[in-house]
Amino acid sequence: MFKNFRDYVNDPIEAMFIRLAEDQYPDKIDLGIGVFRDAFGNVPVMDVVRQAESRLIARGLPKSYLSPLGNHDYCRDIERLVLGGNHTVLQTSRIVSAQTPGAGSALRLGAALIHSLSPHSVVWVSEPTWPHQVEFFEVAGLEIRSYRYYDQAKGFLDIEGMLEDLWEMQRDDIILLHGCCHNPTGQDLDIAQWKLVADAVNRTGALPFVDVAYQGFGEGIEEDVAGARLMIESVPEMLLAVSSSKSFGIYRERAGMLSVMVGSEAGDIVSLGAKMRDMARQLYFMAPDHGAAIVHEILSDSELEALWRKELDGIRQHVCEKRKALRTTIEAANPGFDASFIERQHGMFSCLPITEEEQVFLEKQYHIYMLPDARVNVAAMLGNQSEILAGAFADVRAKRVSA
Ligand SMILES: Cc1ncc(COP(=O)(O)O)c(C=O)c1O
Structure with missing residues (x-):
């Protein structure tokens, strides 16, 4: 049975981490890592998370099974956090949510749901995108196409190319959008551009699937979901994947959410919930609860929520300062080169x-x-790593000139 691995795909992300681990050079620089690191290079655990955890343990956190739809209270909290407390969709019973093992599983569950209802829908992804995002849909059996998004050489959003490609979408095609802090480019849509995309969605009859993985890392907790909120105001139906990995720093606890917001012509929403429950059970049986319980503990207590908002804002400011510093360092080592895109973009990532x-x-x-x-x-980036990167980038550019 285990003799034939011909179809094994060498994932480029995994391959990079293997090369990094094998490199014996003492001052090697890891810029591939996808988590937040503080000024000391640690992946910190938020104080508020420690406090919430202590409270749960003191109260005797239960360990019994939940439903395959996960932690219901967590879903209500995350719906409020992303959509806003007064959102009409929350008052009109047009939404079904499942707590999933992170946003990765929310995307995978959403992909399975879409395939079961509309197997010929094409999924449109930004070029470039987070490669794993594509895999979730591919493995579910859906066809993938990409839309132009980012001009890496010039460092700008190609909104004209994007809209031109989106006009090709057919009814019930899926458009995958990053809610904020686009991975990998850091280049987000502004509100006027979200409106243009919503318009393309309405005219083509496509269905938006918004992936919110970095709320609070860009411009602020509310600002970062303004696009997602505008989208659900503007279109009849939408899917939403949310990650708590980064926003609460609980990567390995695996807490996320899939929400499906349906239109007035949709079938029975209770049956849709039951379908999602069955599909979640088939994919991973049940999500772990520890991370979701922590997030609920925080978001159901105004004092803890205020502390979380403050801590996350500190992280965001640290990221913004790092962006500013890297821009300055790169421009100093590369006279005449405009690195303003690094300061302008959002979240932890940018593409050189x-x-x-x-x-x-x-x-x-x-x-x-x-x-x-x-x-x-x-x-x-730690210590003098940004100087080393800026110098290496200057070397690359000099070689281009001499080539
Ligand atoms: C755009 C995007 N979506 C989803 C995820 C998955 O996050 P989670 O850890 O919640 O599965 C990531 C993680 O890097 C991401 O960058």
């Missing part, structure tokens, strides 16, 4: 304007490791 071959050169020559599309975690 270099080719795949140049990325390989940086790895071999400078021991600097990045993810595909030259994605760097701006927040992960």
Whole structure:
């Protein structure tokens, strides 16, 4: 049975981390990591998370089974956090949510649900996107196409190209959008651009699926979901995946949510919930509860919620400062080069304007490791690493001139 691995796909993300681990150079630089690191290089646990955890333990956190739809209270809290407490969709019973093992599983569950209802829907993803996002839909059996999104060489959002491609969408096609802090580019839509995309959705009859993985890392907790809120106000139906991994720093606890918001012509919403429950059971049986219980403890207590908002804002400010500093360092080492895109973009990631071959050169020559599309975690740089990166980038540019 286990002799034939011909179909094994060498995941480029995994492959990079293997090369990084094998590199014996003492000052190698890991810019591929996808988590927040503080000024000391640690992946901190928020104080508010520790406090919530202590309270749960003191009260004797139950360990019995929940439903495959997960922690109901967590879902109500996250719906409020993302959609806003007064959102009409929350008052009109047009929404069904499941707590999932992170947003990755929310995307996978959403993909399975879409495939079961509309197997010929095409899923449109941004070019580039987080590669795992594509896999969830591919493995569910759905066809993938990409829409133009980001011009990596020039560092800007190609909104015209994007809209041109989106006009090709057919009724019931899916458009995947990053709610904020686009992974890998850091380049987000502004509100006027969200409106244009909502217009394309309405005219084509496509269905938006918004992936919110970094709420609070861009411009602020409310600001970062303004696009998702506008979308659900503007279109009849929408899917939403939310991650608590980054916003609460509980990556390994696996807490996320899938919500389906249906239109007035939709069938019975209770049956839809039962269908989601059955599909979740088939995919992973049940989500773990510890992370969801922590988040509920925080968001159901005004004092803890205020503390969480403050801590997350501190993280956001740290990321913004790192962006500003990297821009300055790169511009100092590359006179005449405009690195303002790094300061303008949101969240932990940006893509350097270099080719795949140049990325390989940086790895071999400078021991600097990045993810595909030259994605760097701006927040992960320690000590003089940004100077080393800026110098290496100058070297790459000089080689271009002499080539
Ligand atoms: C855009 C995007 N969506 C979803 C996820 C998955 O997050 P989670 O840890 O909640 O599964 C990530 C994680 O990196 C992401 O970048």
